[in-house]
Amino acid sequence: MGGRSGLVATLIAAGLTIGGAATAGIPDPEFSNIGNVVYAPGGEVAYEVTIGSSDGPVEGAVVRLRFTAEAEGLICWCDGQTHPEIDAVTDLNGVASFNISAGGCLDPALLGAPPVEVFADGIFMKAVGAVSPDGVDGAGLPATGGWNPGTTCAVSVGDAVFHTSPLKTGTYSFCTDFDSDLDCDLTDAVILTSPVKVGDFCPHTGP
Numbered sequence: 001m002g003g004r005s006g007l008v009a010t011l012i013a014a015g016l017t018i019g020g021a022a023t024a025g026i027p028d029p030e031f032s033n034i035g036n037v038v039y040a041p042g043g044e045v046a047y048e049v050t051i052g053s054s055d056g057p058v059e060g061a062v063v064r065l066r067f068t069a070e071a072e073g074l075i076c077w078c079d080g081q082t083h084p085e086i087d088a089v090t091d092l093n094g095v096a097s098f099n100i101s102a103g104g105c106l107d108p109a110l111l112g113a114p115p116v117e118v119f120a121d122g123i124f125m126k127a128v129g130a131v132s133p134d135g136v137d138g139a140g141l142p143a144t145g146g147w148n149p150g151t152t153c154a155v156s157v158g159d160a161v162f163h164t165s166p167l168k169t170g171t172y173s174f175c176t177d178f179d180s181d182l183d184c185d186l187t188d189a190v191i192l193t194s195p196v197k198v199g200d201f202c203p204h205t206g207p
């Protein structure tokens, strides 16, 4: 290799090293942490995903939640909430945080396919379900059981009743496991408390 091409090779190698440090790798499902999507009508319940690569957390990745057509028809979307695609960018710890204003529990086991696909920088990461303190309508029906939330998505007494049994007995219920750790305990109760207390709701006049 001649002097000139050797120098070019060195510069390219240096450039790649600097570039690699700045981008911190390509999003990889194996190094990422993605639970079921969680949301409430007031948008106050944060849904966080962590995107990583073999080099560690990936900063600046665009995380996209894509809701299926089936999910679109079942979720109680608050007026003004963007959907079916919702984006957020990861911070220096690889965490993307969403505050989605909506209601309705979507258990993949009760649907034709998982209701939400999660992508990072266009790379498919995981297909997940969706949960919410707003689990049932005024008649106590869940989204997958023919609910009709009408013109408001709301966390009301019926929702408190719906979630109380799993929380009280510690029995696993998909719709009440808000933090996706496969049990229903105090951390889920804490997430539920504020929306119940304030009577969280939003107008739902559009599709």
Ligand SMILES: [Ca+2]
Pocket: 103, 133, 134, 135, 136, 137, 138, 153, 154, 155, 156, 158, 159
């Ligand atoms: Ca409700």
Ligand SMILES: [Ca+2]
Pocket: 176, 177, 178, 179, 180, 181, 182, 183, 184, 185, 187, 188
């Ligand atoms: Ca839990």
